Structures are given as structure tokens and as C-alpha cells.
Amino acid sequence: MLLERLRLVNFRNFDSITQLFSSGVNVFYGENGSGKTSLLEALCLFSLGRSFRGGTVKHLVATGHPFFQAQLSLAPGAPLSTTELVAVGDHQNQLKFSVDGNIARVSEVVNHLPMQLLCANSFQMLESGAAHRRHLLDWGCFFFERAFIRTWQRFCHVLKQRNRWLKSMGPGHLHQRALAVWDREFLGCGTLVDEARRRYYALFIPALEEALLRFLPQFRFDCAYVPGWGEMGLEGALKTRFERDRMLGYTSVGPHRGDIDILVGGVPAKQVLSRGQIKLFVCATLVARAEVLVRHSQRACLILVDDVAAELDRHSLARLLDDLLALGSQVVLTSIEPLAESKGGLRGDTGWQSMVEVPLRAVQWA
Numbered sequence: 001m002l003l004e005r006l007r008l009v010n011f012r013n014f015d016s017i018t019q020l021f022s023s024g025v026n027v028f029y030g031e032n033g034s035g036k037t038s039l040l041e042a043l044c045l046f047s048l049g050r051s052f053r054g055g056t057v058k059h060l061v062a063t064g065h066p067f068f069q070a071q072l073s074l075a076p077g078a079p080l081s082t083t084e085l086v087a088v089g090d091h092q093n094q095l096k097f098s099v100d101g102n103i104a105r106v107s108e109v110v111n112h113l114p115m116q117l118l119c120a121n122s123f124q125m126l127e128s129g130a131a132h133r134r135h136l137l138d139w140g141c142f143f144f145e146r147a148f149i150r151t152w153q154r155f156c157h158v159l160k161q162r163n164r165w166l167k168s169m170g171p172g173h174l175h176q177r178a179l180a181v182w183d184r185e186f187l188g189c190g191t192l193v194d195e196a197r198r199r200y201y202a203l204f205i206p207a208l209e210e211a212l213l214r215f216l217p218q219f220r221f222d223c224a225y226v227p228g229w230g231e232m233g234l235e236g237a238l239k240t241r242f243e244r245d246r247m248l249g250y251t252s253v254g255p256h257r258g259d260i261d262i263l264v265g266g267v268p269a270k271q272v273l274s275r276g277q278i279k280l281f282v283c284a285t286l287v288a289r290a291e292v293l294v295r296h297s298q299r300a301c302l303i304l305v306d307d308v309a310a311e312l313d314r315h316s317l318a319r320l321l322d323d324l325l326a327l328g329s330q331v332v333l334t335s336i337e338p339l340a341e342s343k344g345g346l347r348g349d350t351g352w353q354s355m356v357e358v359p360l361r362a363v364q365w366a
Contacts, residue, residue, distance in 0.1 A: 001083060001113055002330055003043070003302055005073040010065040012038040021332065022356045025325065029335040030360035036334035039360075040117065040304050042070045043332065045087045047115035049095070049106035057089040066090060074113055085109055107142075107149050114143055114299060116289060119306040122282045126270040130226075130259035136285060137225075137260070140200040143293060148196050155189035159256060162186055167249040183238055186254065190234055193255040194227050201225045201260075207291045211284035215319060216277060219264050228257035276311045280320075287323045294327065303331045309339070 007018045013035060028036050037053070041060075044052050051060060061068045072085040087109075089095045097109045116139075125132045141148040162182040169179065205223055212221050229237035230253075237253040245252055262281075264272040273281060290301040303324060309317055321339070324331050333339070338357050 001074040001076055002300070003072060003113065003332075004075040004082065005071075006039070006042060007069075007071040007073075008042055009069040010062040011042055011060060011068040011070055012062060014038065015062065019358075021330070023330055025331045025333065025356065027333045027335060027339050027357040028360050029338050029357060031336070034360040036360055037119070037306050040119070040306050040332065040334060043072070043302075043304060044115065044117055045070055045095075046072055046085055046097075046109050046113065047117070049097075049110075052117060052119060052121055057093045057095045058091045060089055061091055072113070083112060085112060110142070113302055114293060115302045115304060116286050117304045117306070118279075118282055118286050118308075119304075123275075123278055125282055125285065126262065126268075126273070126278050130257070133260040133262070134258050136204070136289070137197045137200055137258070140204055140289060140292065141196045143299065144200055144203075144297060145196050148193075151189055151192045151196070155186070155193050155255065158182055158185045158189055159251060159254065163250045166246050166251065169246060186251070187235055187238065190255050194234070194258070197227075197255070197258065198225065203292050203296060204288060207288035207295075208285060211288045211291075211323070212281070214323065215280045215284040215287075215316075216273075219272070219277075221269065222261075222263045222266075224261040224263075226259040226261055228255050228259070229253040276313070276316065279311045280316055283320050283323075287327065290327050290329055294329070301327075301329050303327070303329050305331070305333045307335065308333045309335050309337075 002023050003021050005018060005020050007016075008014045009016050013033075019039070028039060030036055041051055041053055050057075067088060067090040070087045074083040074085065084100055086098045087095060088098075097104045097106060099108060099112065125136070138148075138152065141152075162179065165179045165182060208223065209221070212219070227234070232240065234254065238251075241251075241253050262269045269281065270278065286303065286305075290303060293299050293301050305324075308320070312320065338359075
């Protein structure tokens, strides 16, 4: 499906606005405070179920109003019926979704239009903890395996219960036998999560390696999937770590500790790459995930990039735009200035005759 129209009411600094989108590349440019990032933030509610900028739902509601509403109109490849996705949030921090008028869970909404976002927070993929790299895998698992979301939710429930037992129990075999019930569930769900991640990893890494050759050809990257436990396997790791986990009060091994090691010459990539090069690495992962989705599931992906020209030189920006164009996906970009003028006139380099550039001004969105 394609994003056709976004309507916002009482969202951030938008009283009421309706924005149409082309099926190709959409560029929204303007000065700071003109609403560029907020536009992407509204779109991402339907991908993340929350704001990527942090904060609570009530912070999304325009001042002086009790609620906001964001409505997406999605159209299939042919002019058939249109799907309507609606998000409503209020000052009580409640966020509710619906699809064609029917109440829906976040997972049901996300499945209608796969989205990928590149923003300032995306640097955390290399600079912060493993959770951001696990998301690379889990995003793909969600779209490739129908049962993954239920398996992951079950695993999170079991993990919570196991941690509760670990916090409350003292030494003794009776407690350990009781915990064994949750250990069996943990092992079963955890194994399924790990297997799904390995299957997607096998698809994703070759595409990432190809993208890195285009974006950062001067570096040799070594990536390795880390399941979240040692070579002894999950069952052995649970037994070995039992006493330590009991003392800590939480489970220290399992899929919730999974990661992807990303090295350059045997050194963590974040210690080698510059800020601009880290952005190029993140760009490569975005392109790779989109390529895998199109190649193996025939589903298009909506690409969102906030402040696309930031931290990139003219040559790197042109390379990114060319790769996004080659995906054949619908793209929404924001920029301080038109890309036809940015970095010396990129449109001439990339040949984006179909690129639609829309100016935003704060007065229009007040």
C-alpha cells in the first residue's frame, strides 16, 4: 500500500492540516519550527505506536486542546478501496488506533504499511546499547513471520514472571523446582525467538554487506549475530547463571540480551567511524532492510528520513538519494532547504525528475 494522505488535528503546533503525498519522493523543506520533524513524528505513530522523540502522548496534543487525531489514508497499487488508519491521543496519555473504523492493536496497524525512519536517534544503533541493534532483527522478523509477534509477547511475559520469582525467592530446592516451570517456558519461547532472528539475519547481512560497499567502501566490516548467551546453549546458560541471577534478581541471559557485533578491523565500529560515517552506516542498514523486504516478501516500505542533508557531504548525500531512488519505494524526506539547491544542486546529480518538493512555513501550521 502507499501513503496517500495525512490529516492532523490538534497535533503539536498543527491546528488542522491535510497533506497529500506522491507515490515517489516527497521532500518537505523549511526553517526550524516549520513542522518538518513533527510531520514525520505523526507518521511514525503508525509504525512505533509512540513518538520517536520521547515524551508522553499528552505532549503531542496541541496546547489548549483535549486530544489530537492523526489519520492516514492508504491506497493499494490500483485505484481500489482506500484503507483509513486513525490514531487518537489525549491528555490522559491514552493512545488508541483504529483501522477502517474498527479498534485495532498497534501490531495490526503497523502491518498495513511497513515504515523505516532515519532521524537523530538512529545514531544510537552504534553509539548506544544492544536494544537498537536487536530492533534491526525484530523489525524484519515481524514482517517475515506471522507468529513472531505472539512468540515475542509470550517470551516477554515469561521473562517478567521468571524475574519476579528470582526477586522473591531465597535459597532452597523448593523454590528452584517452582522456577523450573517458567524455565521450560522461557527455553521454548526463547528458542523460537532466536530461530526467527537467525533466519532473518541470514537474509539481512548479505544485503547489508552490499550496501556498506556502496556507502563506506573504505572500511571492512565484520558482523556477527549474538544470541544472548554463550556457546553452551540457552538451557546450559540458564542453569549456569541460576545462582547469579537469583542474587541479581533478574535473568541475565536470553534473547532479551541478543545483539549484533559490528566491528571494523576487530574494533567496535563506533570507535572508528566519524559522526557522518555513522550516519552512512545507518543509511546502509535502512536500505538493506528495505531491499530485503521488497526482494523476499514483495512488500514496499515507506522510507522516512529527517534532515536528510545533515552531517553528509555532497557526494555522500547524492549516494544516499540514488540508493533510495533505486529501491522504488515511497520516500518522505525533510530538509532545511530544497534538495535541488542543497549541497550545490543534487537533483542534477541524481536525476530525480519525479521528486516533489513542498515548502513548509511556520505560519501555515500555526
